[in-house]
Amino acid sequence: MxxxxxxxxxxxxxxxxxxxxxxxxxxxxxxxxxxxxxxxxxxxxxxxxxxxxxxxxxxxxxxxxxxxxxxxxDRDAAHGLPALDTASALALHLAESHLNTLLPQSVLDQLNPHFRSARDYLDGMERNGLAHWARRVRTLPNGKALLPAPLQPTTWTQVCTALLERRQLRIDYLSRSKGEARSLRIHPAGLVSRHSSSYLIGTANDYDDLRQFALHRIQRAELLDEPAREHDGFDIDRYIEGGAFAWRQAPHEVELIADVHPQIAWLLNETPLSRQQSLEPLPDTDWQRLRASVPLDQETLWWIFGLNDNIRVHAPREWVEEITCRVQNLRKMYAEPAQCDTSRRGPMENSPQAPATERKGAEAQTAEEMP
CATH class of the missing domain: 1.10.10 (Arc Repressor Mutant, subunit A)
Structure with a gap:
């Protein structure tokens, strides 16, 4: 040829x-x-x-x-094959703002040359409609986004290479429960990015059970030449759906029955909680009865807690009991006089304060758009 x-x-x-x-x-x-x-x-x-x-x-x-x-x-070299076109530059430009809250800085550093090339390309096209659009479009996370966990510069590269080339990985891993690092030989199976952290899925040493290893707790990573052990039948989608990252209390789904504030009902009508969901008006009130099929997991329960007094849960029984217990604990916690000197100004002492009318409007909008 x-x-x-x-x-x-x-x-x-x-x-x-x-x-x-x-x-x-x-x-x-x-x-x-x-x-x-x-x-x-x-x-x-x-x-x-x-x-x-x-x-x-x-x-x-x-x-x-x-x-x-x-x-x-060179990490900062402006090199790319093939050259960018306008649509690709726009996609990279918008992806940059989204990934800034998801990926660790060491990974962003490797992507920065591509992001910079995209910005330079769009900046040089003042008359291009897409370039103008890029300056007027932003992405915002749903809820409070935590800063990405810091990552050792070479960890991401070593982990991804081990996964793609199906090679073993030796790591020094800091156990959160034990508070000390230990050396492990990992057989990678998958990689999951969740909120502001990334997790390597794999088996350790001679064990067969799959575990999750937070990349930011890997203190050292060494790529080995030995091939990784195959994980027969492993399907990353089924693994996630099985509740690996959601702390499921049961493998089956349950029916959530709750009364919700009208603004929450409006939100759920536009963006349902699940495919099996219904909302029915309640007599003598503007609240509505919510019925939805949901997993019995901590993530859904945390979502319920985030609604505060905009929701009243009737089922499942496990959640009603847990909510009751936590409300009692909060009542005890706040019944004691505060031990914190709130008169001292902290790091936000120079932060600008919005006028009271604007703050009330923002609070009302937050309640309306609450997830």
Whole structure:
């Protein structure tokens, strides 16, 4: 095939295979991946291509402190193949604001060159309608978004590589329950991003049960050459639906029966709680009776607690009892005089205060849009 013999196509394929720093790829691995794409080349010629030709035009870094040599692109290099078009630049620009609250800073640092290229592209197109639209569109999280948990710079790269290449991973993991780090050999099965944290799903050492490992608690990660053990029958969607991340109290769904404030009823009519949901007016009041099939899990219960006195739960019985218990605990907690000196000004002492009328309006809108 002519393309396989043309050095130009080989150079393009080679540039696309080299990861940004801190990611690295060895010469033998590059040679193997090029062969998979139909390019036959010996190791010496490949290193000559990289060091004597491409490195003169592109910001390629060679780590020659160990054999085989390892290659990477400068992290901040404005390099992309193929070039951006307007739609792709717009998608990247909007994704940046959304991912800022989801991904750890070390991962965002690796994406920043792409985000910067998208911003530069759109800034240079003042007359383009899509570029103008990008400056007027934003994404907001539903509820209070916590800051992403900090992550060791190389952890994300090592974890993703282990998962994609089905290799074992040795980690030093900080146990939240024990408060100390221990060394584990992980066989990766999946990766889940949840709110402001990411979790590696896998088995540890010689155990067969799947566990979740928060990436921000991995103090050190080492990619191993040994292949990871296969997890027969593992389906990440079924794993999540089974309540792995929702602290389910039962495997089956239950019927939630509750009376809800009219604003909450309006919200649920527009954005239902589940596919099996009904709302019926209650006599002598503007409240409505909610019936919905929901999982018996802590996440749904937390959502109910977030509605405060805008909801009165009748079923399931387990939640009625837990709500009653927590209300009693709160009553005891707030019955005691406050021990905090609230007269002292904290970090927000210089924060601007909205006028009282504006604050009331904001509170009313928050109640109306409450999830």
């Amino acid at each position: 002519a393309e396989a013999k043309d050095p130009l196509f080989r150079y393009l394929a080679l540039l696309q295979l080299i990861p940004r720093w801190p990611g690295r790829i060895s010469t033998p691995t590059l040679q193997e991946k090029l062969r998979d794409k139909g390019f036959e080349i010996d190791k010496r010629s490949l290193q000559r291509d990289l060091r004597d030709k491409l490195a003169r035009r592109f910001p390629i870094i060679c780590d020659d402190t160990e054999r085989p040599y390892r290659w990477s692109l």
